[in-house]
Amino acid sequence: MxxxxxxxxxxxxxxxxxxxxxxxxxxxxxxxxLAKAALAGSVNGLVVDLTTPLxxxxxxxxxxxxxPEGREVLRHSTAHVxxxxxxxxxxxxxxxxxxxxxxxFYYDFALPDDARFSDADLSRIEAMMQTIVSEAQxxxxxxxxxxxxxxxxxxxxxxxxxxxxxxxxxDEVDAAPELVGGTTVVSTYRNSPEFxxxxxxxxxxxxxxxGHFKLMRVAGAYWRGDVHRPQLQRIYGTxxxxxxxxxxxxxxxxxxxxRDHRVLGQELDLFSFPDEIGPGLAVFHPKGATIRRVMEDYxxxxxxxxxxxxxxxxxxAKADLFKTSGHLEWYADGMYPPMxxxxxxxxxxxxxxxxxxxxxxxxxxxxxxxxxxxxxxFGSVYRYELSGALHGLTRVRGMTQDDAHIFCAADQMExxxxxxxxxxxxxxxxxxxxxxxxxxxxxxxLKSVGSDEDWDVATETLRTVxxxxxxxxxxxxxxxxxxxxxxxxxxxxxxxxxxxxSTIQLDFQTPQRFEAExxxxxxxxxxxxxxxxxxxxxxxxxxxxxxxxxxxxxxTWLAPEQIRILPVRDDHFDYAHSINKRLSxxxxxxxxxxxxxxxxxxxxxxxxxxxxxxxxxGDDDVANGTIGINTRGASDPFRGISIDEFSAFVEREVDERxxxxxxxxx
RNA sequence: GCCGAUGUAGCUCAGAUGGCCAGAGCAGGCGAUUUGUAAUCGUCAGGUCGUGGGUUCGAAUCCCACCAUCGGCUCCA
Numbered sequence: 092m093x094x095x096x097x098x099x100x101x102x103x104x105x106x107x108x109x110x111x112x113x114x115x116x117x118x119x120x121x122x123x124x125l126a127k128a129a130l131a132g133s134v135n136g137l138v139v140d141l142t143t144p145l146x147x148x149x150x151x152x153x154x155x156x157x158x159p160e161g162r163e164v165l166r167h168s169t170a171h172v173x174x175x176x177x178x179x180x181x182x183x184x185x186x187x188x189x190x191x192x193x194x195x196f197y198y199d200f201a202l203p204d205d206a207r208f209s210d211a212d213l214s215r216i217e218a219m220m221q222t223i224v225s226e227a228q229x230x231x232x233x234x235x236x237x238x239x240x241x242x243x244x245x246x247x248x249x250x251x252x253x254x255x256x257x258x259x260x261x262d263e264v265d266a267a268p269e270l271v272g273g274t275t276v277v278s279t280y281r282n283s284p285e286f287x288x289x290x291x292x293x294x295x296x297x298x299x300x301x302g303h304f305k306l307m308r309v310a311g312a313y314w315r316g317d318v319h320r321p322q323l324q325r326i327y328g329t330x331x332x333x334x335x336x337x338x339x340x341x342x343x344x345x346x347x348x349x350r351d352h353r354v355l356g357q358e359l360d361l362f363s364f365p366d367e368i369g370p371g372l373a374v375f376h377p378k379g380a381t382i383r384r385v386m387e388d389y390x391x392x393x394x395x396x397x398x399x400x401x402x403x404x405x406x407x408a409k410a411d412l413f414k415t416s417g418h419l420e421w422y423a424d425g426m427y428p429p430m431x432x433x434x435x436x437x438x439x440x441x442x443x444x445x446x447x448x449x450x451x452x453x454x455x456x457x458x459x460x461x462x463x464x465x466x467x468x469f470g471s472v473y474r475y476e477l478s479g480a481l482h483g484l485t486r487v488r489g490m491t492q493d494d495a496h497i498f499c500a501a502d503q504m505e506x507x508x509x510x511x512x513x514x515x516x517x518x519x520x521x522x523x524x525x526x527x528x529x530x531x532x533x534x535x536x537l538k539s540v541g542s543d544e545d546w547d548v549a550t551e552t553l554r555t556v557x558x559x560x561x562x563x564x565x566x567x568x569x570x571x572x573x574x575x576x577x578x579x580x581x582x583x584x585x586x587x588x589x590x591x592x593s594t595i596q597l598d599f600q601t602p603q604r605f606e607a608e609x610x611x612x613x614x615x616x617x618x619x620x621x622x623x624x625x626x627x628x629x630x631x632x633x634x635x636x637x638x639x640x641x642x643x644x645x646x647t648w649l650a651p652e653q654i655r656i657l658p659v660r661d662d663h664f665d666y667a668h669s670i671n672k673r674l675s676x677x678x679x680x681x682x683x684x685x686x687x688x689x690x691x692x693x694x695x696x697x698x699x700x701x702x703x704x705x706x707x708x709g710d711d712d713v714a715n716g717t718i719g720i721n722t723r724g725a726s727d728p729f730r731g732i733s734i735d736e737f738s739a740f741v742e743r744e745v746d747e748r749x750x751x752x753x754x755x756x757x
Numbered sequence: 758g759c760c761g762a763u764g765u766a767g768c769u770c771a772g773a774u775g776g777c778c779a780g781a782g783c784a785g786g787c788g789a790u791u792u793g794u795a796a797u798c799g800u801c802a803g804g805u806c807g808u809g810g811g812u813u814c815g816a817a818u819c820c821c822a823c824c825a826u827c828g829g830c831u832c833c834a
Contacts, residue, residue: 197829207761310829311760318831322760325829353827357768366807366825422834443834477758477832478825486833538834572834596834623834660791686791695795709793721794728794 096147108145115141115296118153128155130300131164131293138164140232140293156300156332163191168230168295169220169304169330170196175286176219177326181206186288187249187314187323194340195329199312201249201321208309208324216326217306227299228282232292240277240289249314250289303337304330346586352635353483355643359701361651362484371481371488373631378651381680383630385649386637387469389521389748390493390627397514399467399495404447406471410437415604416446421538421573427475427488444470445598445623448496449605452619457609462619463499463507469630470494484635491630497622498607504620508556508578508595515580515593515626516560521748522637523646524592526583528563532570539573541600549597550576572623574600584640592633596623644723647703647752648745655702656683657693659709666713670706670734677742694721703752704741722754729754 094110098117108117114132118125118141132139133152138160145151154161170189173196178184181202189198202208235243237254244250254277280294281287295301305328312325331337348354356362361379364372375383394401410429413419418426422442429437441447448466457464471491480486499507516527531554534546557564557578571577577596581589598621601607608616627633637645647653654674658667664685671683684693690707697705705721711731712718720737721728740753 210762308828309761312830313759316831318759322830324760327829364826370825418834425832425834445834474833479758479760479830480832481826574834657794659793662791688790689792689797690794691792692796693792693794698795705794707794711793719793730793 096145098145098147098149098151101150101152112145113141114139114143114145114151114153117145117151121153125153125155129153130156130161130295133160138293140230141296142232143293162332164293164295165301165332166191166196166330167290168298169301169328170198171230171280171282171286171288171290171294172220172223172298172301173198173216173306173326173328174200174288175223175282176216178286179219179223180212180216185247185249188253189288195307195327197312197325197327199249199314199323199325201323208326210309213306213309213326217304220304221302223283224298224302226283227297229297230280230282230294232294233279233281234276235279237275237277240279243279243287244289247289253289301330303332303334304328305337305341343586347588347639350586350639350642351483352485352638355638356484356635358699359643359651361638369488370478371476371486373484373487373489379634381651382637382645382649383634386522386627386630386634387493390518393514393518394467394495397465397510399465402448402451402466402468404444404451404468404470405441406473407438407440408446410439412446412450413439413442416443416449416601417540417574417604418442418446425474425476427473440473441470442472442474444468444472444492444494445496445601445621446605448494449601449607449621452496452498452607453605457498457607457619459500459609459611459617462609463497463503465495465497467493467495484631487629487631490632492625493627493630494623494625497624498602498609498619499622500609500611500617501620504597504622505552505556507622508552508597509559511595511622511624512556512560512578515595515624518626519580519582519592522633522649523640523750524582524584528565528581528589529557529560530565530567530570530579530581530591531557532567532572532577532579534571534576535569535573539571541574545599546576549599553578553595553597572596572598574598582636584636585642590636592628592636593626594624594628597621598623644701644703646748646750647741648748650701650703651680652682652700652702653679653741653745654681654704654706655697655700656681656706656708657690657697658683658686659690659707661686663708663710663713667706667708670708670718673734674738674741677738679738679741679745697721698723706737720753722752724752725754 095107096110096112097105097107099105106117106120108120114134115126115129118129129141131141131154132143133154134143134145134149138154154164156162156165174186174189177200178186183203185201187199187201189196240254241251244254277289278291279287280290280292282298307327307329310325310327311322313322314320329340331340356379359378360376361382362373362375365374368374410419426442427440429439431437451466452464469491471489473489476486476488481488497507533550553576575597577594579591580593582592583589601621602618607619609619611617637649656667656671658664667683671681674681694705701723703723707719707721707728715731717731717733718737719728719730720732737753744752
């Protein structure tokens with residue numbers, strides 16, 4: 092009997108195999124269907140090739156294309172095929188890195204003679220990739236010394252750079268060299284005599300296992316993300332295990348496009364960015380302004396309830412203010428250039444509200460009895476964002492933050508943060524978002540100020556509070572502001588995308604820079620701690636997220652036009668108008684349209700406007716004092732409903748900010 | 758800011774290789790139609806083809822610069 096080894100499977104069962112057996116052998120032993128489906132394996136938590144030999148005691152899982160890890164392997168191998176196709180079509184092309192990303196993969200190239208990919212090239216490349224797939228080339232792993240690697244990739248400068256930067260790149264690039272048995276080796280995968288790539292792996296056994304992929308777009312990308320290094324040509328693609336899965340993903344992208352707030356903002360006449368004003372500077376049309384007003388009014392009401400006091404501050408201030416706050420030192424690039432007055436005095440548009448609120452704090456002596464002090468303002472700020480970074484309402488140059496600064500004593504900080512987090516989550520839920528996780532951003536490695544001790548205390552306090560909230564917490568290493576760490580609330584929207592919403596930042600610096608103080612119980616002066624927080628973040632951005640989350644069909648309480656009344660004929664207009672008057676008096680946003688075209692056409696227009704309720708009134712309704720209700724999203728209208736019943740329902744729906752409309756199934 | 762693409766009427770888009778007065782649908786004005794749940798009919802008006810230069814007998818079309826938008830990169834206090 093040949094020597095045996097034993098491995099365990101994810102379900103806890105054990106399998107005996109001959110010494111020297113590989114992951115593929117294990118899959119074959121379990122069953123022929125698994126052997127056929129297997130793409131890679133996971134051995135003791137590490138994803139490996141099917142050809143990897145097993146050792147006694149290994150915990151092994153077989154990865155098929157339907158597992159997340161299997162899908163990653165699939166995409167990674169597809170990226171190699173992309174690079175191979177490009178080198179076939181552009182002999183002499185240099186290939187840099189080709190990692191897996193959230194929804195697919197990319198590969199960066201430098202083409203000979205500084206050539207560029209065009210969109211039309213994508214289909215040519217795709218066709219070549221299909222050819223390579225049909226050639227069923229095996230992926231063969233090899234391990235080389237650094238020197239052998241350098242000579243193998245002598246004509247691939249990016250590969251050589253990766254090889255020589257051992258240690259500095261290890262976690263950054265999947266192709267990094269690794270230490271095996273005390274010597275540095277680099278691994279390569281060759282899938283034909285013509286193409287070999289530096290890669291950590293693993294890969295699918297053969298290119299024939301690939302095929303359901305699509306190249307999405309070309310883009311420029313700096314080598315290693317560094318503005319000062321060459322810009323490469325990046326091709327983005329995605330790959331799935333089946334045609335159906337790929338198509339489902341493409342449908343998802345269509346859905347995201349359908350919800351694009353920039354398109355809906357135009358269609359629904361909510362806002363625009365007139366060229367005459369300038370990039371990234373929005374104007375809100377009446378309907379968009381109504382949404383915004385309702386959002387802001389509700390926010391104000393909640394802030395009053397939570398013990399905030401309101402402040403108003405100007406849009407610009409002298410340079411000295413921003414010198415004191417540190418903004419000019421750290422973020423002058425992101426500020427609009429100064430205006431210079433006759434006397435040489437410079438004024439800047441404000442990029443943040445905190446210096447102003449701090450001055451309100453400092454306007455007189457403060458006692459510990461007053462703390463925590465909470466100053467709230469819808470503060471408009473201006474930031475000179477790079478032109479290429481602008482994006483609809485989500486990235487603008489002029490925006491309004493629902494901003495507040497809380498000044499408190501050190502021993503109040505934790506309680507304050509805790510109640511704040513509850514407030515934030517409650518508020519976001521009122522707007523229809525309900526799937527959250529938290530992110531803790533720690534000290535930035537380069538740009539930051541303050542003692543390590545202050546940062547540690549602040550970070551740990553935030554961590555404690557975040558954990559207490561019972562949501563998932565992820566770490567964003569080095570993502571904090573220059574003056575302190577932060578917690579941000581991330582929300583998943585209706586189609587599963589995540590958006591950064593609220594931020595809560597701790598700040599020991601600003602009070603110090605401005606020498607803010609309070610008199611304690613001990614009659615001595617103490618320095619307050621400052622908490623910056625914005626719940627919507629920016630009103631503009633939050634509105635954009637709401638529009639996309641609801642696909643433009645905002646809940647009734649937020650809808651700019653809540654009810655449209657359509658008289659069937661001219662002579663029903665007076666009745667329609669009397670209903671309009673009644674509903675308007677009850678605080679609802681109602682409009683009556685005249686009967687100048689067939690009902691179907693008017694219904695259609697109201698539907699396209701995504702009005703929550705269309706009321707149709709005709710002969711029957713005039714006779715019986717009723718209405719016909721066409722609820723947004725419902726398949727059939729409700730006829731002969733009493734106005735009392737409808738108005739009572741909608742008043743409650745609005746009052747409770749419910750997303751459940753009249754007649755909707757519970 | 759960098760790479761690539763795009764820019765024709767309020768919106769969505771046609772307008773090979775330069776050559777009659779630059780077209781359509783929707784939206785808008787006017788008129789007719791009086792309509793019971795996603796498009797009534799007719800008619801009119803609307804564009805210095807993103808802007809500024811250039812090439813040409815002639816430019817929406819070719820070249821250059823700039824502006825804006827889109828997709829990425831970088832950035833995001």
